[in-house]
Amino acid sequence: ILPPASVSNRLSAYLYKIEHDPKGHKRSFLKIIDGSLRLRDVVRINDSEKFIKIKNLKTIYQGREINVDEVGANDIAIVEDIEDFRIGDYLGAKPCLIQGLSHQHPALKSSVRPNKPEERSKVISALNTLWIEDPSLSFSINSYSDELEISLYGLTQKEIIQTLLEERFSVKVHFDEIKTIYKERPIKKVNKIIQIEVPPNPYWATIGLTLEPLPLGAGLQIESDISYGYLNHSFQNAVFEGIRMSCQSGLHGWEVTDLKVTFTQAEYYSPVSTPADFRQLTPYVFRLALQQSGVDILEP
Incomplete structure:
Protein backbone atom coordinates (compact mmCIF):
# COMPACT_ATOMS: atom_id res chain seq x y z
CA ILE A 1 0.00 0.00 0.00
CA LEU A 2 1.41 3.35 -1.03
CA PRO A 3 1.75 6.03 1.64
CA PRO A 4 -0.24 9.23 1.07
CA ALA A 5 1.59 11.58 -1.23
CA SER A 6 2.43 15.12 -0.27
CA VAL A 7 0.56 17.66 -2.35
CA SER A 8 2.43 20.03 -4.67
CA ASN A 9 1.76 21.76 -7.96
CA ARG A 10 3.91 19.31 -9.92
CA LEU A 11 1.99 16.41 -11.44
CA SER A 12 3.24 12.88 -10.86
CA ALA A 13 0.89 10.05 -11.89
CA TYR A 14 1.42 6.32 -12.44
CA LEU A 15 -0.61 4.21 -14.90
CA TYR A 16 -1.35 0.92 -13.13
CA LYS A 17 -4.30 -0.57 -15.01
CA ILE A 18 -5.81 -0.67 -18.52
CA GLU A 19 -9.08 -2.23 -19.58
CA HIS A 20 -11.39 -2.13 -22.59
CA ASP A 21 -15.13 -1.59 -22.25
CA PRO A 22 -17.69 -3.63 -24.25
CA LYS A 23 -17.52 -1.06 -27.08
CA GLY A 24 -13.74 -1.39 -27.32
CA HIS A 25 -12.86 1.93 -25.69
CA LYS A 26 -9.51 1.86 -23.91
CA ARG A 27 -9.79 2.93 -20.26
CA SER A 28 -6.62 3.89 -18.39
CA PHE A 29 -6.43 4.10 -14.59
CA LEU A 30 -3.83 6.41 -13.02
CA LYS A 31 -2.83 6.86 -9.39
CA ILE A 32 -2.14 10.55 -8.80
CA ILE A 33 0.99 10.49 -6.64
CA ASP A 34 1.52 14.25 -6.49
CA GLY A 35 -0.01 17.43 -7.88
CA SER A 36 -3.22 17.13 -9.90
CA LEU A 37 -4.47 16.15 -13.35
CA ARG A 38 -6.96 18.51 -15.00
CA LEU A 39 -9.33 18.25 -17.92
CA ARG A 40 -7.72 19.69 -21.09
CA ASP A 41 -4.21 19.45 -19.60
CA VAL A 42 -1.45 18.67 -22.10
CA VAL A 43 1.01 16.36 -20.33
CA ARG A 44 4.22 14.53 -21.18
CA ILE A 45 4.49 10.72 -21.07
CA ASN A 46 7.62 9.23 -19.42
CA ASP A 47 9.84 12.30 -19.90
CA SER A 48 9.68 11.57 -23.64
CA GLU A 49 8.83 13.86 -26.54
CA LYS A 50 5.32 12.41 -26.58
CA PHE A 51 2.47 14.55 -25.22
CA ILE A 52 -1.23 13.82 -24.74
CA LYS A 53 -4.25 16.03 -24.12
CA ILE A 54 -6.73 15.02 -21.43
CA LYS A 55 -10.06 15.21 -23.28
CA ASN A 56 -12.12 13.35 -20.67
CA LEU A 57 -11.57 12.71 -16.99
CA LYS A 58 -13.28 10.63 -14.33
CA THR A 59 -12.57 9.58 -10.78
CA ILE A 60 -14.10 7.12 -8.33
CA TYR A 61 -16.37 8.67 -5.69
CA GLN A 62 -18.35 6.61 -3.16
CA GLY A 63 -17.87 3.49 -5.24
CA ARG A 64 -18.94 4.88 -8.61
CA GLU A 65 -17.31 6.71 -11.50
CA ILE A 66 -18.08 10.40 -11.96
CA ASN A 67 -16.96 13.01 -14.49
CA VAL A 68 -14.70 15.68 -12.99
CA ASP A 69 -12.55 18.62 -14.06
CA GLU A 70 -9.62 17.75 -11.79
CA VAL A 71 -8.21 14.79 -9.86
CA GLY A 72 -5.79 15.48 -7.02
CA ALA A 73 -3.07 13.62 -5.12
CA ASN A 74 -3.94 10.21 -3.63
CA ASP A 75 -7.00 9.81 -5.89
CA ILE A 76 -7.59 7.70 -9.00
CA ALA A 77 -7.98 9.29 -12.44
CA ILE A 78 -9.66 7.46 -15.33
CA VAL A 79 -9.15 8.62 -18.92
CA GLU A 80 -10.42 7.01 -22.10
CA ASP A 81 -9.12 6.46 -25.63
CA ILE A 82 -5.45 7.35 -25.11
CA GLU A 83 -3.89 4.82 -27.46
CA ASP A 84 -0.29 5.68 -26.53
CA PHE A 85 -0.71 4.57 -22.90
CA ARG A 86 0.93 1.40 -21.55
CA ILE A 87 0.89 0.03 -18.01
CA GLY A 88 3.89 1.39 -16.13
CA ASP A 89 3.82 4.75 -17.92
CA TYR A 90 3.89 7.92 -15.86
CA LEU A 91 2.76 11.49 -16.41
CA GLY A 92 4.77 14.46 -15.22
CA ALA A 93 7.51 13.71 -12.71
CA LYS A 94 8.68 10.11 -12.38
CA PRO A 95 7.11 8.59 -9.24
CA CYS A 96 9.53 7.21 -6.64
CA LEU A 97 7.58 3.95 -6.54
CA ILE A 98 8.79 3.01 -10.05
CA GLN A 99 12.35 2.68 -8.77
CA GLY A 100 11.36 -0.24 -6.57
CA LEU A 101 9.43 -2.22 -9.16
CA SER A 102 10.94 -5.50 -10.35
CA HIS A 103 9.79 -7.97 -12.95
CA GLN A 104 10.25 -11.70 -12.79
CA HIS A 105 10.55 -13.23 -16.24
CA PRO A 106 8.38 -16.23 -17.16
CA ALA A 107 10.12 -19.61 -17.16
CA LEU A 108 7.84 -21.48 -19.59
CA LYS A 109 6.71 -21.07 -23.16
CA SER A 110 4.36 -22.69 -25.64
CA SER A 111 3.20 -22.23 -29.21
CA VAL A 112 -0.46 -21.28 -29.59
CA ARG A 113 -2.51 -22.08 -32.67
CA PRO A 114 -6.08 -21.17 -33.61
CA ASN A 115 -8.35 -24.15 -34.20
CA LYS A 116 -9.19 -22.45 -37.50
CA PRO A 117 -5.90 -21.45 -39.24
CA GLU A 118 -7.60 -18.52 -40.97
CA GLU A 119 -8.14 -16.91 -37.53
CA ARG A 120 -4.42 -16.46 -36.85
CA SER A 121 -4.57 -12.67 -37.34
CA LYS A 122 -7.55 -12.54 -34.98
CA VAL A 123 -5.50 -14.35 -32.31
CA ILE A 124 -2.59 -11.93 -32.75
CA SER A 125 -4.91 -8.93 -32.43
CA ALA A 126 -6.55 -10.39 -29.31
CA LEU A 127 -3.20 -11.15 -27.68
CA ASN A 128 -2.03 -7.61 -28.41
CA THR A 129 -5.10 -6.25 -26.63
CA LEU A 130 -4.42 -8.51 -23.64
CA TRP A 131 -0.78 -7.41 -23.61
CA ILE A 132 -1.83 -3.75 -23.47
CA GLU A 133 -3.96 -4.58 -20.43
CA ASP A 134 -1.30 -6.79 -18.82
CA PRO A 135 2.31 -6.32 -20.04
CA SER A 136 3.40 -9.47 -18.16
CA LEU A 137 1.83 -11.35 -21.08
CA SER A 138 4.73 -11.89 -23.46
CA PHE A 139 4.17 -13.22 -26.96
CA SER A 140 6.10 -13.11 -30.22
CA ILE A 141 6.27 -14.64 -33.69
CA ASN A 142 9.25 -16.98 -34.04
CA SER A 143 11.39 -15.56 -36.84
CA TYR A 144 12.45 -19.04 -37.95
CA SER A 145 9.33 -21.21 -37.58
CA ASP A 146 6.74 -18.39 -37.87
CA GLU A 147 4.96 -19.93 -34.88
CA LEU A 148 3.11 -17.71 -32.41
CA GLU A 149 4.85 -18.25 -29.05
CA ILE A 150 3.64 -17.22 -25.60
CA SER A 151 5.82 -17.04 -22.49
CA LEU A 152 4.04 -18.37 -19.42
CA TYR A 153 4.36 -18.33 -15.65
CA GLY A 154 2.41 -21.57 -15.23
CA LEU A 155 -0.47 -23.77 -16.33
CA THR A 156 -3.08 -21.55 -14.69
CA GLN A 157 -2.07 -18.58 -16.83
CA LYS A 158 -2.32 -20.75 -19.95
CA GLU A 159 -5.86 -21.76 -19.03
CA ILE A 160 -6.83 -18.14 -18.32
CA ILE A 161 -5.50 -16.99 -21.70
CA GLN A 162 -7.31 -19.81 -23.47
CA THR A 163 -10.58 -18.92 -21.73
CA LEU A 164 -10.21 -15.18 -22.43
CA LEU A 165 -9.55 -15.79 -26.11
CA GLU A 166 -12.66 -17.95 -26.41
CA GLU A 167 -15.11 -16.01 -24.24
CA ARG A 168 -14.02 -12.44 -24.90
CA PHE A 169 -12.67 -12.62 -28.45
CA SER A 170 -14.64 -15.61 -29.79
CA VAL A 171 -11.61 -17.50 -31.04
CA LYS A 172 -10.69 -21.02 -29.97
CA VAL A 173 -7.02 -21.98 -29.69
CA HIS A 174 -4.90 -24.88 -28.56
CA PHE A 175 -1.45 -24.84 -26.99
CA ASP A 176 1.45 -27.07 -27.92
CA GLU A 177 3.58 -28.79 -25.29
CA ILE A 178 4.79 -26.37 -22.62
CA LYS A 179 8.57 -26.09 -22.50
CA THR A 180 11.01 -24.60 -20.02
CA ILE A 181 12.67 -21.40 -21.23
CA TYR A 182 16.44 -21.75 -21.14
CA LYS A 183 19.00 -19.19 -22.29
Whole structure:
Protein backbone atom coordinates (compact mmCIF):
# COMPACT_ATOMS: atom_id res chain seq x y z
CA ILE A 1 0.00 0.00 0.00
CA LEU A 2 1.41 3.35 -1.03
CA PRO A 3 1.75 6.03 1.64
CA PRO A 4 -0.24 9.23 1.07
CA ALA A 5 1.59 11.58 -1.23
CA SER A 6 2.43 15.12 -0.27
CA VAL A 7 0.56 17.66 -2.35
CA SER A 8 2.43 20.03 -4.67
CA ASN A 9 1.76 21.76 -7.96
CA ARG A 10 3.91 19.31 -9.92
CA LEU A 11 1.99 16.41 -11.44
CA SER A 12 3.24 12.88 -10.86
CA ALA A 13 0.89 10.05 -11.89
CA TYR A 14 1.42 6.32 -12.44
CA LEU A 15 -0.61 4.21 -14.90
CA TYR A 16 -1.35 0.92 -13.13
CA LYS A 17 -4.30 -0.57 -15.01
CA ILE A 18 -5.81 -0.67 -18.52
CA GLU A 19 -9.08 -2.23 -19.58
CA HIS A 20 -11.39 -2.13 -22.59
CA ASP A 21 -15.13 -1.59 -22.25
CA PRO A 22 -17.69 -3.63 -24.25
CA LYS A 23 -17.52 -1.06 -27.08
CA GLY A 24 -13.74 -1.39 -27.32
CA HIS A 25 -12.86 1.93 -25.69
CA LYS A 26 -9.51 1.86 -23.91
CA ARG A 27 -9.79 2.93 -20.26
CA SER A 28 -6.62 3.89 -18.39
CA PHE A 29 -6.43 4.10 -14.59
CA LEU A 30 -3.83 6.41 -13.02
CA LYS A 31 -2.83 6.86 -9.39
CA ILE A 32 -2.14 10.55 -8.80
CA ILE A 33 0.99 10.49 -6.64
CA ASP A 34 1.52 14.25 -6.49
CA GLY A 35 -0.01 17.43 -7.88
CA SER A 36 -3.22 17.13 -9.90
CA LEU A 37 -4.47 16.15 -13.35
CA ARG A 38 -6.96 18.51 -15.00
CA LEU A 39 -9.33 18.25 -17.92
CA ARG A 40 -7.72 19.69 -21.09
CA ASP A 41 -4.21 19.45 -19.60
CA VAL A 42 -1.45 18.67 -22.10
CA VAL A 43 1.01 16.36 -20.33
CA ARG A 44 4.22 14.53 -21.18
CA ILE A 45 4.49 10.72 -21.07
CA ASN A 46 7.62 9.23 -19.42
CA ASP A 47 9.84 12.30 -19.90
CA SER A 48 9.68 11.57 -23.64
CA GLU A 49 8.83 13.86 -26.54
CA LYS A 50 5.32 12.41 -26.58
CA PHE A 51 2.47 14.55 -25.22
CA ILE A 52 -1.23 13.82 -24.74
CA LYS A 53 -4.25 16.03 -24.12
CA ILE A 54 -6.73 15.02 -21.43
CA LYS A 55 -10.06 15.21 -23.28
CA ASN A 56 -12.12 13.35 -20.67
CA LEU A 57 -11.57 12.71 -16.99
CA LYS A 58 -13.28 10.63 -14.33
CA THR A 59 -12.57 9.58 -10.78
CA ILE A 60 -14.10 7.12 -8.33
CA TYR A 61 -16.37 8.67 -5.69
CA GLN A 62 -18.35 6.61 -3.16
CA GLY A 63 -17.87 3.49 -5.24
CA ARG A 64 -18.94 4.88 -8.61
CA GLU A 65 -17.31 6.71 -11.50
CA ILE A 66 -18.08 10.40 -11.96
CA ASN A 67 -16.96 13.01 -14.49
CA VAL A 68 -14.70 15.68 -12.99
CA ASP A 69 -12.55 18.62 -14.06
CA GLU A 70 -9.62 17.75 -11.79
CA VAL A 71 -8.21 14.79 -9.86
CA GLY A 72 -5.79 15.48 -7.02
CA ALA A 73 -3.07 13.62 -5.12
CA ASN A 74 -3.94 10.21 -3.63
CA ASP A 75 -7.00 9.81 -5.89
CA ILE A 76 -7.59 7.70 -9.00
CA ALA A 77 -7.98 9.29 -12.44
CA ILE A 78 -9.66 7.46 -15.33
CA VAL A 79 -9.15 8.62 -18.92
CA GLU A 80 -10.42 7.01 -22.10
CA ASP A 81 -9.12 6.46 -25.63
CA ILE A 82 -5.45 7.35 -25.11
CA GLU A 83 -3.89 4.82 -27.46
CA ASP A 84 -0.29 5.68 -26.53
CA PHE A 85 -0.71 4.57 -22.90
CA ARG A 86 0.93 1.40 -21.55
CA ILE A 87 0.89 0.03 -18.01
CA GLY A 88 3.89 1.39 -16.13
CA ASP A 89 3.82 4.75 -17.92
CA TYR A 90 3.89 7.92 -15.86
CA LEU A 91 2.76 11.49 -16.41
CA GLY A 92 4.77 14.46 -15.22
CA ALA A 93 7.51 13.71 -12.71
CA LYS A 94 8.68 10.11 -12.38
CA PRO A 95 7.11 8.59 -9.24
CA CYS A 96 9.53 7.21 -6.64
CA LEU A 97 7.58 3.95 -6.54
CA ILE A 98 8.79 3.01 -10.05
CA GLN A 99 12.35 2.68 -8.77
CA GLY A 100 11.36 -0.24 -6.57
CA LEU A 101 9.43 -2.22 -9.16
CA SER A 102 10.94 -5.50 -10.35
CA HIS A 103 9.79 -7.97 -12.95
CA GLN A 104 10.25 -11.70 -12.79
CA HIS A 105 10.55 -13.23 -16.24
CA PRO A 106 8.38 -16.23 -17.16
CA ALA A 107 10.12 -19.61 -17.16
CA LEU A 108 7.84 -21.48 -19.59
CA LYS A 109 6.71 -21.07 -23.16
CA SER A 110 4.36 -22.69 -25.64
CA SER A 111 3.20 -22.23 -29.21
CA VAL A 112 -0.46 -21.28 -29.59
CA ARG A 113 -2.51 -22.08 -32.67
CA PRO A 114 -6.08 -21.17 -33.61
CA ASN A 115 -8.35 -24.15 -34.20
CA LYS A 116 -9.19 -22.45 -37.50
CA PRO A 117 -5.90 -21.45 -39.24
CA GLU A 118 -7.60 -18.52 -40.97
CA GLU A 119 -8.14 -16.91 -37.53
CA ARG A 120 -4.42 -16.46 -36.85
CA SER A 121 -4.57 -12.67 -37.34
CA LYS A 122 -7.55 -12.54 -34.98
CA VAL A 123 -5.50 -14.35 -32.31
CA ILE A 124 -2.59 -11.93 -32.75
CA SER A 125 -4.91 -8.93 -32.43
CA ALA A 126 -6.55 -10.39 -29.31
CA LEU A 127 -3.20 -11.15 -27.68
CA ASN A 128 -2.03 -7.61 -28.41
CA THR A 129 -5.10 -6.25 -26.63
CA LEU A 130 -4.42 -8.51 -23.64
CA TRP A 131 -0.78 -7.41 -23.61
CA ILE A 132 -1.83 -3.75 -23.47
CA GLU A 133 -3.96 -4.58 -20.43
CA ASP A 134 -1.30 -6.79 -18.82
CA PRO A 135 2.31 -6.32 -20.04
CA SER A 136 3.40 -9.47 -18.16
CA LEU A 137 1.83 -11.35 -21.08
CA SER A 138 4.73 -11.89 -23.46
CA PHE A 139 4.17 -13.22 -26.96
CA SER A 140 6.10 -13.11 -30.22
CA ILE A 141 6.27 -14.64 -33.69
CA ASN A 142 9.25 -16.98 -34.04
CA SER A 143 11.39 -15.56 -36.84
CA TYR A 144 12.45 -19.04 -37.95
CA SER A 145 9.33 -21.21 -37.58
CA ASP A 146 6.74 -18.39 -37.87
CA GLU A 147 4.96 -19.93 -34.88
CA LEU A 148 3.11 -17.71 -32.41
CA GLU A 149 4.85 -18.25 -29.05
CA ILE A 150 3.64 -17.22 -25.60
CA SER A 151 5.82 -17.04 -22.49
CA LEU A 152 4.04 -18.37 -19.42
CA TYR A 153 4.36 -18.33 -15.65
CA GLY A 154 2.41 -21.57 -15.23
CA LEU A 155 -0.47 -23.77 -16.33
CA THR A 156 -3.08 -21.55 -14.69
CA GLN A 157 -2.07 -18.58 -16.83
CA LYS A 158 -2.32 -20.75 -19.95
CA GLU A 159 -5.86 -21.76 -19.03
CA ILE A 160 -6.83 -18.14 -18.32
CA ILE A 161 -5.50 -16.99 -21.70
CA GLN A 162 -7.31 -19.81 -23.47
CA THR A 163 -10.58 -18.92 -21.73
CA LEU A 164 -10.21 -15.18 -22.43
CA LEU A 165 -9.55 -15.79 -26.11
CA GLU A 166 -12.66 -17.95 -26.41
CA GLU A 167 -15.11 -16.01 -24.24
CA ARG A 168 -14.02 -12.44 -24.90
CA PHE A 169 -12.67 -12.62 -28.45
CA SER A 170 -14.64 -15.61 -29.79
CA VAL A 171 -11.61 -17.50 -31.04
CA LYS A 172 -10.69 -21.02 -29.97
CA VAL A 173 -7.02 -21.98 -29.69
CA HIS A 174 -4.90 -24.88 -28.56
CA PHE A 175 -1.45 -24.84 -26.99
CA ASP A 176 1.45 -27.07 -27.92
CA GLU A 177 3.58 -28.79 -25.29
CA ILE A 178 4.79 -26.37 -22.62
CA LYS A 179 8.57 -26.09 -22.50
CA THR A 180 11.01 -24.60 -20.02
CA ILE A 181 12.67 -21.40 -21.23
CA TYR A 182 16.44 -21.75 -21.14
CA LYS A 183 19.00 -19.19 -22.29
CA GLU A 184 22.45 -19.46 -23.81
CA ARG A 185 25.62 -17.60 -22.85
CA PRO A 186 29.04 -17.66 -24.60
CA ILE A 187 31.73 -19.60 -22.76
CA LYS A 188 34.77 -17.60 -23.82
CA LYS A 189 35.85 -14.50 -25.70
CA VAL A 190 36.20 -15.04 -29.46
CA ASN A 191 36.62 -12.97 -32.61
CA LYS A 192 35.32 -13.83 -36.07
CA ILE A 193 35.80 -11.99 -39.37
CA ILE A 194 34.17 -12.66 -42.74
CA GLN A 195 35.88 -10.81 -45.60
CA ILE A 196 34.30 -9.20 -48.62
CA GLU A 197 34.74 -11.11 -51.92
CA VAL A 198 36.00 -14.22 -50.11
CA PRO A 199 33.73 -17.22 -50.81
CA PRO A 200 31.27 -18.26 -49.52
CA ASN A 201 30.45 -14.65 -48.53
CA PRO A 202 27.83 -13.46 -51.09
CA TYR A 203 27.50 -9.94 -49.63
CA TRP A 204 29.33 -6.71 -50.37
CA ALA A 205 30.56 -6.37 -46.80
CA THR A 206 33.33 -7.29 -44.39
CA ILE A 207 32.26 -7.78 -40.79
CA GLY A 208 34.30 -8.62 -37.72
CA LEU A 209 32.60 -9.38 -34.41
CA THR A 210 33.99 -10.07 -30.96
CA LEU A 211 31.83 -11.98 -28.49
CA GLU A 212 32.63 -12.17 -24.81
CA PRO A 213 30.64 -13.45 -21.82
CA LEU A 214 29.35 -11.03 -19.19
CA PRO A 215 28.22 -11.70 -15.60
CA LEU A 216 24.85 -13.38 -15.18
CA GLY A 217 22.01 -10.92 -15.48
CA ALA A 218 23.99 -8.37 -17.50
CA GLY A 219 21.96 -8.92 -20.66
CA LEU A 220 23.15 -7.91 -24.13
CA GLN A 221 25.64 -5.09 -24.67
CA ILE A 222 26.58 -3.89 -28.15
CA GLU A 223 29.59 -1.69 -28.93
CA SER A 224 31.35 -0.54 -32.09
CA ASP A 225 35.03 0.12 -32.73
CA ILE A 226 34.20 1.46 -36.20
CA SER A 227 34.07 5.23 -36.62
CA TYR A 228 30.96 6.75 -38.15
CA GLY A 229 33.29 8.77 -40.34
CA TYR A 230 34.24 5.53 -42.11
CA LEU A 231 30.96 3.59 -41.92
CA ASN A 232 27.87 5.72 -41.45
CA HIS A 233 24.98 5.22 -39.05
CA SER A 234 22.67 3.36 -41.42
CA PHE A 235 25.30 0.66 -42.07
CA GLN A 236 26.23 0.31 -38.40
CA ASN A 237 22.60 0.26 -37.29
CA ALA A 238 22.04 -2.58 -39.76
CA VAL A 239 24.80 -4.55 -38.00
CA PHE A 240 23.26 -3.82 -34.59
CA GLU A 241 19.87 -5.00 -35.85
CA GLY A 242 21.48 -8.19 -37.13
CA ILE A 243 23.11 -8.79 -33.75
CA ARG A 244 19.83 -8.37 -31.87
CA MET A 245 18.06 -10.67 -34.30
CA SER A 246 20.84 -13.27 -33.97
CA CYS A 247 20.52 -13.26 -30.17
CA GLN A 248 16.92 -14.43 -30.44
CA SER A 249 18.06 -17.96 -31.26
CA GLY A 250 21.43 -19.45 -30.32
CA LEU A 251 23.06 -22.81 -31.01
CA HIS A 252 20.24 -24.67 -29.26
CA GLY A 253 17.40 -22.36 -30.26
CA TRP A 254 17.30 -20.33 -27.03
CA GLU A 255 17.88 -16.61 -26.53
CA VAL A 256 21.55 -15.67 -26.22
CA THR A 257 22.16 -13.32 -23.31
CA ASP A 258 24.75 -11.98 -20.86
CA LEU A 259 27.31 -11.12 -23.52
CA LYS A 260 29.04 -8.16 -25.11
CA VAL A 261 29.23 -8.02 -28.89
CA THR A 262 31.74 -5.59 -30.39
CA PHE A 263 31.71 -4.61 -34.06
CA THR A 264 35.46 -4.67 -34.69
CA GLN A 265 36.09 -4.67 -38.43
CA ALA A 266 34.28 -3.38 -41.52
CA GLU A 267 34.91 -2.93 -45.21
CA TYR A 268 32.57 -1.91 -48.00
CA TYR A 269 32.67 -1.07 -51.70
CA SER A 270 31.05 2.19 -52.72
CA PRO A 271 28.53 2.44 -54.31
CA VAL A 272 27.54 -1.24 -54.48
CA SER A 273 27.50 -2.01 -50.74
CA THR A 274 24.22 -1.36 -48.90
CA PRO A 275 23.06 -1.58 -45.27
CA ALA A 276 21.17 -4.73 -46.28
CA ASP A 277 24.50 -6.45 -47.06
CA PHE A 278 25.66 -5.77 -43.52
CA ARG A 279 22.31 -6.69 -41.95
CA GLN A 280 22.19 -10.04 -43.76
CA LEU A 281 25.83 -10.99 -43.20
CA THR A 282 25.81 -10.23 -39.47
CA PRO A 283 23.83 -13.34 -38.34
CA TYR A 284 26.24 -15.60 -40.23
CA VAL A 285 29.30 -14.01 -38.57
CA PHE A 286 27.58 -14.08 -35.19
CA ARG A 287 26.72 -17.77 -35.44
CA LEU A 288 30.23 -18.76 -36.50
CA ALA A 289 31.61 -16.82 -33.53
CA LEU A 290 29.11 -18.47 -31.19
CA GLN A 291 30.08 -21.92 -32.49
CA GLN A 292 33.73 -21.05 -31.88
CA SER A 293 32.98 -19.94 -28.32
CA GLY A 294 30.50 -22.63 -27.35
CA VAL A 295 27.66 -21.85 -24.96
CA ASP A 296 26.54 -22.56 -21.43
CA ILE A 297 22.85 -23.37 -21.00
CA LEU A 298 21.29 -21.14 -18.35
CA GLU A 299 18.34 -22.49 -16.39
CA PRO A 300 15.54 -20.20 -15.13
